Amino acid sequence: MREYKNFDEIERDLKLLKLQKEIDKEKVVLSYNLAKESLSPKRIFKSAAGSIFKNALILKGTTSVLGFIGDRWK
Structure with missing residues (x-):
């Protein structure tokens, strides 16, 4: 003290x-x-939409790469 x-x-x-x-x-x-x-609902929706879009791009890129690799092995 x-x-x-x-x-x-x-x-x-x-x-x-x-x-x-x-x-x-x-x-x-x-x-x-x-x-x-x-x-806020607006922020949550924006974040969710961004994540979905990002995951869709990653999935599309991955399938393109895997398809390219698969074509090379045929």
Whole structure:
């Protein structure tokens, strides 16, 4: 536990604690807003559509390569 020598030290620490409290509160608000945005139906749909499209391209590329390799072995 800290011992204070005068009221100025106490006031300084109280100001620091108040500022830290405000910073922490802003961090919570920011985290909440980011989570809320990332879980929005629009964002989820966009993410799912992007994944489906990406997987379709990978599948198409893979089948093309495998078909090419299969043709070489005939």
